[in-house]
Amino acid sequence: MEKNDRPLHTVILDLKENLKKVIHGKDDVIDYVLVALFSEGNILLEDVPGVGKTTLAKSLAKSVQAEFHRVQFTPDLLPADIVGGSIYNTRTGDFIFRKGPVFGNILLVDEINRASPRTQSALLEAMTEKQVTVEGISHKLPDPFIVIATQNPIEFHGTYPLPESQLDRFLISLKIGYPDDEKEMDILNSQKRSHPIDNLTAVADCETLTEIQKSVRDVGVEDSVAKYILTIIRGTRDDHRIKLGASPRASLMLYRASQALAFLRNREFVIPDDVKELAVSILIHRIFLDKTSRYSGEEKTQIIQEIINSIPVPV
Numbered sequence: 652m653e654k655n656d657r658p659l660h661t662v663i664l665d666l667k668e669n670l671k672k673v674i675h676g677k678d679d680v681i682d683y684v685l686v687a688l689f690s691e692g693n694i695l696l697e698d699v700p701g702v703g704k705t706t707l708a709k710s711l712a713k714s715v716q717a718e719f720h721r722v723q724f725t726p727d728l729l730p731a732d733i734v735g736g737s738i739y740n741t742r743t744g745d746f747i748f749r750k751g752p753v754f755g756n757i758l759l760v761d762e763i764n765r766a767s768p769r770t771q772s773a774l775l776e777a778m779t780e781k782q783v784t785v786e787g788i789s790h791k792l793p794d795p796f797i798v799i800a801t802q803n804p805i806e807f808h809g810t811y812p813l814p815e816s817q818l819d820r821f822l823i824s825l826k827i828g829y830p831d832d833e834k835e836m837d838i839l840n841s842q843k844r845s846h847p848i849d850n851l852t853a854v855a856d857c858e859t860l861t862e863i864q865k866s867v868r869d870v871g872v873e874d875s876v877a878k879y880i881l882t883i884i885r886g887t888r889d890d891h892r893i894k895l896g897a898s899p900r901a902s903l904m905l906y907r908a909s910q911a912l913a914f915l916r917n918r919e920f921v922i923p924d925d926v927k928e929l930a931v932s933i934l935i936h937r938i939f940l941d942k943t944s945r946y947s948g949e950e951k952t953q954i955i956q957e958i959i960n961s962i963p964v965p966v
Contacts (some may be wrong), residue, residue, distance in 0.1 A: 659862065662854065689914060693823065706848060732770075736751075771814075884896070892941060909926050931959075
């Protein structure tokens with residue numbers, strides 16, 4: 652549980668405090684981003700422009716000394732612009748593989764729904780298998796590796812909605828939201844002369860992060876809690892309002908994320924409240940409502956919460 656005589660839980664507290672210097676008044680979002688990081692899962696940030704999505708990703712990378720790359724998705728972006736490709740070396744007469752921005756620890760994909768489906772699909776293998784295949788040759792990605800993708804929920808012109816297979820690769824879907832008046836004043840005051848991220852220093856490294864990720868897998872989950880997870884997942888498949896329920900990958904990710912949340916809160920075991928707290932954010936982008944429910948204005952959040960409330964909590 653320690654690295655250089657520094658407990659991992661102390662590292663986690665330092666990470667949270669570091670991110671709070673830049674992201675004001677969003678402690679819950681910071682917790683869930685760290686849950687995804689510790690779970691080796693990808694993050695989908697669906698929110699309006701200007702609320703700090705890019706800043707959050709940069710701050711996270713800087714806090715753990717991770718190699719950070721950013722790709723702005725546009726309609727003319729090609730798969731090779733992300734994964735890389737072979738270039739001809741005129742001196743040797745050979746083709747050399749030039750790595751794309753996907754070869755980093757934290758990849759920020761800005762406005763992921765603005766690129767064509769062909770380009771979006773270039774990320775599928777990377778997000779699931781931590782590798783990319785170019786011209787029949789597989790290339791391993793650095794460890795750790797996560798994708799943080801953003802999309803604007805308001806604008807639909809010139810966008811390509813993510814397919815179900817792509818959405819299922821994201822561990823969690825988050826909204827940062829607008830800050831309250833007091834926190835927005837803090838933001839104004841903190842950026843009078845410079846941005847707080849400019850003075851941010853690393854409090855961990857990728858080796859420590861990998862150690863945390865391994866420790867998360869050792870967090871205990873009783874059979875009753877595991878069955879609770881499966882019952883929630885099954886509830887999304889049996890609800891008549893839901894056309895497509897959560898996949899087996901969703902149950903695995905809810906399981907792992909619950910372990911990470913328990914570890915984040917310095918517990919060696921998962922409790923049902925961990926599952927309840929995370930379930931909506933883990934499942935909301937994985938279920939698809941039928942036409943009647945969509946047109947009647949029912950919300951996914953409400954439906955998932957009703958499913959959770961209908962299931963007895965294990966004691």
